[in-house]
Amino acid sequence: MDTYDPQAIETKWQKVWEGENAFHTPNAGPEAGDAYYVLEMLPYPSGTLHVGQVRNYTQGDVLTHFHRRNGKRVMRPMGFDSFGLNAENAAIRDGGHPRDIIRDNITKIRAQMKRMGWAIDWEREVASHEPEYYRWTQWLFLQFLKAGQAARKEAPVKWCPKDQTVLANEQVIDGRCERCGTEVEAKMLEQWFFRYTTYADELLDEMALLESWPERVLAAQRNWIGRSEGAELLFRVDDLDIDIPVFTTRADTVFGATFFVIAPEHPLVPRLAEGMPQQTEVLDYVRRTAARSFAEREGKEKDGVFTGRYGRNPANGELIPMWVADYVLMEYGSGAIMAVPAHDERDHEFATKYDLPIRRVIAPADGGEAELPYVAKSEEAVVVDSGDFSGLPAPEGEQRIVAWLGEQGRGRPAVSYRLRDWLLSRQRYWGAPIPVIHCEECGIVPVPEDELPVLLPDIEDYAPKGKSPLETAEDWLRVSCPQCGGAARREADTMDTFVDSSWYFLRYCDPHDDQVFADRAAIDEWCPVDQYIGGEEHKVMHLLYARYFIKVMNDIGLVGFREPFPRLFNHGWVDMGGAKMSKSKGNVVSPDEIVATYGADALRLYILFIGPADARVEWQETGLEGMSRFLRRLWRVTLEVAEQPPGEAAGELAHKANETIVKVTDDVGRRFAYNTAIAAVMELVNEVARDTAAPGARMAVETAVSLIQPAAPHIAEELWERLGHERLWEHRWPQADEALLQRETFELVVQVNGKVRDRLEVPADLPEEELVARAKESPKVQAHVNGGEIRQTIVVPRKLVNLVIK
């Protein structure tokens, strides 16, 4: 008998699949039915794949095969998120063009993917750096511009001094650049934004449309959007005849507002300070703040300066001092606050430092004396010393005070969000050029759609300079204005790569169309995505951006749905040495050597078996040996069985095989529990191995081969052929035989006072009284009953009997 040779088998079948284009699923129109879209987050082609990414695509592959064999027309595409800093930085470091680096990496990764045997429809491959792709990224940008969703505005932004570009809020992790880890700086700059804060409510409310997203992802998105309900109250500055709004979630404490704080960046600050003795000091403080990094600003003790002005508390008419302090952020609320030192920790710290008055207006309802700051806002807290509102529970007080101030035009209910607009422009080379032209006469003019794509020009030096490297491409920059024909310049910034990845799943539906970003019928056929699979790192970034993109596209009539990924599976990442496996940390394990040693099937099985699909797991190579052993056993057992006459589907093995079908179908199709599915097949194979001549062995082994196919398709295909069949990848998924699921006996567990005392093999159809009688007959049980009175008898059909004695 020949031995299992994974290299030979895997190469053989990969050639067959490639030759037949076996996993291409053509478009058949929205009416064709049975469409199923399996989507995995597309890779960023830096270097090659590591086993952490293998986890992602192997899970997707199992589902692809499973649904194909269950009668679905499955689309399972692949592409590359190929613009971005990584390739550009590599080009700067090592020389060469980012395009060449990307091309080489894609070639390598594609080869790795084929070597893993993944059932990918390569006819749908896209790469976001190709002009045929980014033409439509640019086109979509123009539609967003038209719809008022893309806009240029000055705002406080985060700047990475190392990468020399601005970053979106989502790309700042713990105050550091997501890509390079450098501490980010604050800058006030005019940049391009997507106005996704206008969709904050939809992004929250339409979570209800998501059928199965992990709670931790929903929670992370809710945190990120950070919706707070409260009120906007107006504080009047009599001298200047202006009202300054503040946002507060604690309007119940307004009678305790003893001072007012405005952010240093607030546009009203110079006006407030003007003509005051403190003017120089104030403007100096504003300048000092601008020079501080976010980390400095947050880390230091609170400080601020008095402006010399007073504002009027809208609740009691008191004049309260107005301060400038950098603990108030311009980006949140209205950039100014009412300070209530008795009931806010930050205000309390500030008031203590500068000896400002502290007035208690909330107290425990039970009459106790709470230490300040007392921040409770619940039924256990009541409003005190607040005129007519005294004595009300805090929540009701808040409501009544807002209503009362509203009547006087001094306040209204308001909502504020933590979410900031999505900053999409980048001062870097390797991205899609933003397709607009700056004309001195006409302002910002969109590039006419029939002139797209705006091709990324070749330049000599892509090193970051604090402004886009494209600023040096004079010939490319200089154009005539499409509106007035006068001299004009192209926008030199490029787009954030998250723009590219916010719509790629639409392009897969119709990847080669040169008339439209994707034909509507093709989109309707496949979308929304039936099952999206990706890693935890995109809990907020990509998943929130793409949700926003689709909502806007739906509102402007480009797609017919609100949520792109109703069903999301977020797999846990693979750790190595206690840290997430990633190229930047250098702790990656490449699949290449593993495949060369054990074969792709062993690696695929192991990465599925290593733990629950959504859990974080530590990579341990020792387990691979075990998978390899299992495959060899499956090989040997199958070939032994194949030499014997088929025989009948009967006996214990037939029961076991049918139970395994039920288990694996449920584990894969409903639970994403690939680890227990594989364990179940192992049990079945172990059972056959005990006696390969047993009745039902043939049927059991065919079932095992068929069930393991989505996880280990090469060996399964080869064994299937040796069992005298063909084309397992197209063969119908096994269906359990109801009759064979029935058993004649079962193991009855007998408990005394809830403790297991005996196990009896009994006929399946015994009535309850008979089960109890058998239980009582057991000598082991009698020893524990010991003549005592049986007070209660519990019978769980087909499981157990519990005798309760005194």
Place this chain on the structure above:
RNA sequence: GCCGAAGUGGCGGAACUGGUAGACGCGCCGGACUCAAAAUCCGGUGCCUUCACGGGCGUGUGGGUUCGAGUCCCACCUUCGGCACCA
């Protein structure tokens, strides 16, 4: 601090709906084969106790509900993840 997830043998993990805790795999121990080793195969493997049959204990900690709790409830501890000067 707020939000979310999770704590089970030497290790990864299983037990999905309150009903046999530890499936499956790794590791380890013993045996077969071998001149020997590797590979393979067979058997054993939660802890304590017993010559043995058996008995006791056991799912982060402490309580509770229940005939019965890894699973439900309350309080706490620990780890991981998200948010955080967000008013």
